[in-house]
Amino acid sequence: MKERILEKAQELYLKLGFRRVTMDDIATELGMSKKTIYQHFADKNALVEECSSYFLNKEKCREQEVAEQANDPIEEIIMSTKMMREMLGTINPVAFHDLQKYYPKAWAQYLQHKSHFLEVVKNNLLKGIEKGLYRADLDIEILSRLRIESVDMAFNPDIFPEKKYRLLDIQLAFIDHFIRGIVTEKGLKAYEAIK
Amino acid sequence: MKERILEKAQELYLKLGFRRVTMDDIATELGMSKKTIYQHFADKNALVEECSSYFLNKEKCREQEVAEQANDPIEEIIMSTKMMREMLGTINPVAFHDLQKYYPKAWAQYLQHKSHFLEVVKNNLLKGIEKGLYRADLDIEILSRLRIESVDMAFNPDIFPEKKYRLLDIQLAFIDHFIRGIVTEKGLKAYEAIK
Helix, strand or coil: CHHHHHHHHHHHHHHHCCCCCCHHHHHHHHCCCHHHHHHHCCCHHHHHHHHHHHHHHHHHHHHHHHHHHCCCHHHHHHHHHHHHHHHHCCCCHHHHHHHHHHCHHHHHHHHHHHHHHHHHHHHHHHHHHHCCCECCCCCHHHHHHHHHHHHHHHHCCCCCCCCCCCHHHHHHHHHHHHHHHHECHHHHHHHHHHC | CHHHHHHHHHHHHHHHCCCCCCHHHHHHHHCCCHHHHHHHCCCHHHHHHHHHHHHHHHHHHHHHHHHHHCCCHHHHHHHHHHHHHHHHCCCCHHHHHHHHHHCHHHHHHHHHHHHHHHHHHHHHHHHHHHCCCECCCCCHHHHHHHHHHHHHHHHCCCCCCCCCCCHHHHHHHHHHHHHHHHECHHHHHHHHHHC
8 A cells, every 4th residue: 555655646746746746636646535645654744755765766776677687888878768768758857846945855865866876877987998888098986976967957947948958858968978978989889889 | 457456356366265365365465555456446246246257258258269269169179178277277166156155246247158158169069060070960959058067067066075076187077078979980080189
């Protein structure tokens, strides 16, 4: 039951924003009473926080799966991009701002997830250098930060007003540019072959 | 006289931060009385604002010179990088934060300058595509924003703590990565030849 609530809450929060969706909305959508939801979550804050950690944990698991399944670091990026492509289709950028503004604890979880993502990117860069797919002189510390921060940059409406840009287009352009900026000649061939 | 004050104020502000440097410091360094400074600038706010627009105007002129002198768009980026390299040696990142936090009018000037810089980058991308040095399928709107925002990102101490990273190293790594991410094979050869 708890998982059913989390799944539905996540769906609504990501689609409409954390602030706009009420406990009533979630109860109605699930066809259950609000009382049932409150049996599992003390209040909206608790639900938002559990929802975020539930979502981030799933992300983390998927990333690990991708890292294991991919044959090389470039394929790993392409597989994560595919995953992101599916996910972003369902996220309203408002959800991201809501979290940052109104749910500091959930936002802190996101920031922690970011430092995990930083490690994923660093590992990817290291593996790519080892395999001769990425340039050996990359500054891993600096470029991994550029990569993870540009994910957030794409969500920033002051830089990319939502009416003018599609979040997915921005993220895809960033990833494509990031890969091209780090590859060797061999890496570029591999990238263009599987892209 | 006014220009002499602006030059010295700029030097001190950039080296030590806008907040820390007092009118007394500037007077002492110039070997003149504070009264003389106040004859030209109503107060510190006025001096900071004039100083910022003085600095940004010089930047703008230099950028225009570079755009005219450069033989091609890649050379243009490399020449601006050289300029930036000299300039950054003299800027304390604190100066940047001070402006943003305590001098909103001067900061607004900086933001306006940023939108000018955006146009410079877009023009550079267009010229590079025309000359076959950059890939024809670049998303100019998105990548020009990535470029200018990454300049600010490098100044962000939450992302790049000053104790661990040198501002110049970050900017140089960003520029190198940016260029490699946009060039064609021909462009890459041109870049590596003049780098």
